[in-house]
Each structure stands twice: as structure tokens, then as C-alpha cells.
Amino acid sequence: MESPTWPESSQSNRIKAIQELTHGQEWTNKLQEALWCPENFESDPTSIDGVLVQILEMFEKTISIVGTSSSINNATFDQLLTSDLHSSASLGKPKSENINETPNSVIPVKIKKRCVKRRKSSWTSTKVTSDLIDDGHAWRKYGQKEILNANHQRSYYRCTYKSDQGCLATKQVQMIEDKPPKYRITYFGNHTCNNLQRAPPIILDSPDPRDESIILNFETKELIKKKHLHPNFPSIKQELKDGFPSLSSLGGNQSSSCNNDPPWGSFTHVPQVPTESVSLMSSWLDHEEMVSPRAYSGLDRGDIIS
DNA sequence: CGCATTTGACCAGC
DNA sequence: GCTGGTCAAATGCG
Numbered sequence: 389m390e391s392p393t394w395p396e397s398s399q400s401n402r403i404k405a406i407q408e409l410t411h412g413q414e415w416t417n418k419l420q421e422a423l424w425c426p427e428n429f430e431s432d433p434t435s436i437d438g439v440l441v442q443i444l445e446m447f448e449k450t451i452s453i454v455g456t457s458s459s460i461n462n463a464t465f466d467q468l469l470t471s472d473l474h475s476s477a478s479l480g481k482p483k484s485e486n487i488n489e490t491p492n493s494v495i496p497v498k499i500k501k502r503c504v505k506r507r508k509s510s511w512t513s514t515k516v517t518s519d520l521i522d523d524g525h526a527w528r529k530y531g532q533k534e535i536l537n538a539n540h541q542r543s544y545y546r547c548t549y550k551s552d553q554g555c556l557a558t559k560q561v562q563m564i565e566d567k568p569p570k571y572r573i574t575y576f577g578n579h580t581c582n583n584l585q586r587a588p589p590i591i592l593d594s595p596d597p598r599d600e601s602i603i604l605n606f607e608t609k610e611l612i613k614k615k616h617l618h619p620n621f622p623s624i625k626q627e628l629k630d631g632f633p634s635l636s637s638l639g640g641n642q643s644s645s646c647n648n649d650p651p652w653g654s655f656t657h658v659p660q661v662p663t664e665s666v667s668l669m670s671s672w673l674d675h676e677e678m679v680s681p682r683a684y685s686g687l688d689r690g691d692i693i694s
Numbered sequence: 695c696g697c698a699t700t701t702g703a704c705c706a707g708c
Numbered sequence: 709g710c711t712g713g714t715c716a717a718a719t720g721c722g
Contacts, residue, residue, distance in 0.1 A: 431716070529699060531714060547722090548698090
């Protein structure tokens with residue numbers, strides 16, 4: 389993404405924002421170290437809380453800085469957020485639809501069904517989890533495939549509101565281990581659909597429910613100690629087929645939210661004693677084009693695509 | 695009847 | 709040509 393043009397009056401704000409983001413990156417690295425090498429923090433577990441607080445403060449400062457900048461109004465910001473989505477949406481249109489714009493061409497459905505455009509580079513987030521819990525979004529399964537060198541099939545999900553609101557968010561669920569069950573969940577794209585309900589927090593792989601964990605609430609900036617799964621989580625139907633559970637309940641016909649937050653909604657759950665690899669903040673912080681103050685501020689961007 | 699899932703086929707990228 | 713991602717008809721379910 390090309391960097392926006394910043395008027396001189398906003399140049400200082402830009403510098404401040406970059407400084408805050410740089411600090412945030414440092415704190416995120418510390419958090420990553422805490423997740424991957426918890427033994428380094430055993431002597432002072434509260435330091436993890438401190439790191440989280442620092443990250444939250446970074447977000448708050450950056451949001452306020454950018455928010456006061458007159459160089460980017462809402463329309464520009466929305467355009468920056470969705471430009472790639474719009475382009476990919478147009479690219480992803482079935483070939484037949486484009487052809488239909490040409491009056492003289494009539495293609496039999498069976499001959500040329502569609503034009504499948506693969507995503508090239510979009511916002512992604514990957515996590516490994518042993519719990520197939522609801523991530524707060526409504527997903528519809530649209531495919532399942534055997535993957536080479538994988539013991540289990542991979543399931544493909546897209547946002548339920550894709551047809552309604554053009555939301556292009558998708559995710560893939562791949563079982564990578566049987567015992568204990570372990571799944572790699574990869575999210576693609578940001579939710580652009582508009583759903584008023586908030587997403588419940590995502591629980592990142594906490595195989596042992598007795599584990600004491602922290603919920604990071606991006607809205608209230610509260611650190612919530614928890615002992616159990618979030619009460620809002622529905623129980624997961626364990627419909628096993630070929631050793632792979634149906635994720636229908638995970639996808640959520642329940643009161644799921646489909647707002648424009650990152651897939652983990654407004655909460656991020658950080659196990660204090662991670663037992664599995666987690667690629668979370670670092671993965672989406674790497675995609676600078678997706679780092680958006682409004683994405684964190686919980687503002688509704690549902691009217692971006694209509 | 696409407697919506698979600700299943701599954702074979704199609705298609706792009708490598 | 710192979711592989712993975714997506715489509716869409718068929719099917720199932722509430």
C-alpha cells in the first residue's frame with residue numbers, strides 16, 4: 389500500500405504515530421517472548437500484564453494521534469481499508485458474470501462455470517488450537533479437500549454474510565494432530581460485513597480449562613483473569629466424521645457477530661502458559677496496510693461496502 | 695421451505 | 709500437470 393500523503397501540518401502527528409507503533413512493536417516482541425519462552429517470565433508473571441498494558445497504551449495513543457489528524461478523513465480511511473477488498477472482489481467475480489455484460493456471448497453453464505481467482509496477498513492470521521471454539525463470526529463451510537502431505541482434510545469457510553454484504557473474510561481449518569486434537573486455523577481477509585453484535589472473545593489454545601488465562605479486551609483495556617471458557621461460548625458439537633469434527637457450531641448459527649474487527653473480535657486471549665505455537669499479533673502487525681486505528685477502536689465500518 | 699453442509703468439478707497458480 | 713482454493717448442485721436438517 390502506498391503511504392498516504394500527509395500534509396506538513398500532520399507530519400508531526402505521523403512521526404508520533406510511527407514512534408508509538410515502534411514502541412508497540414517492541415512491546416509485542418516482548419509479549420511474543422513471554423508466550424514462547426514463559427520460563428523467562430516465571431519469576432515475574434506480572435510483567436506480562438505490564439507488557440499488555442504498554443501495548444494497549446500504544447494503541448490508544450496511536451488512535452488518538454491519527455484520529456486528530458486532518459489528513460485522513462473517514463472516506464479516505466475507508467478507501468485505504470477496502471481498496472484491496474474491492475479489487476479482489478471484482479477479480480473474484482465469476483467469469484460468466486463479466487461475460488454476461490456482453491450481450492452477444494452466451495456461455496453454457498457447464499462449459500465455463502466461473503473464474504476462480506485466488507487471493508494473492510491479503511490479510512492473514514494463523515493460530516494453532518486444540519479447541520474448536522466459536523470465534524464470534526458466522527462462517528459457512530464451502531469446501532473440504534484432501535491436502536498433500538496432510539493426514540487430514542482441510543475445511544474451507546467463508547463469512548455467512550458474503551452474499552449479503554460482500555464480506556470476503558475466509559478461513560481454513562486444518563487438523564494437524566489427532567491426539568491430542570490440534571487444529572491450524574488460518575484467517576484470510578478482514579470482515580467487511582456489518583453486524584451490530586460484538587464478537588465474543590477468542591480463546592487461543594488453552595487445552596487445559598484449568599489454566600488461568602488473560603483476556604485482553606481491546607475496547608475496555610481491561611485485563612480479565614479467567615478460569616474457564618467465556619460463558620458466551622456455545623458448547624461445541626462434536627460431530628466426528630473421519631476423525632474431523634464438523635465445525636457447524638463453530639461457524640456459528642448462534643448469535644455470532646460479523647463486525648469488522650480482526651477475526652479474534654475485540655478480545656484476545658493470551659494463555660499464560662502456552663503449550664502450542666501461536667501466531668497472533670505479529671502476524672497481522674506485519675501487514676501494515678491493515679493496521680487501522682478504526683479497526684481497534686471498534687468503530688463501525690459496516691457501510692464501507694454496500 | 696430456507697439454510698447449511700457435502701462433494702465432485704472447475705480453475706488459477708506454480 | 710499437480711495442487712489447492714472455490715463453485716454450485718445435491719442433499720440433509722430443523
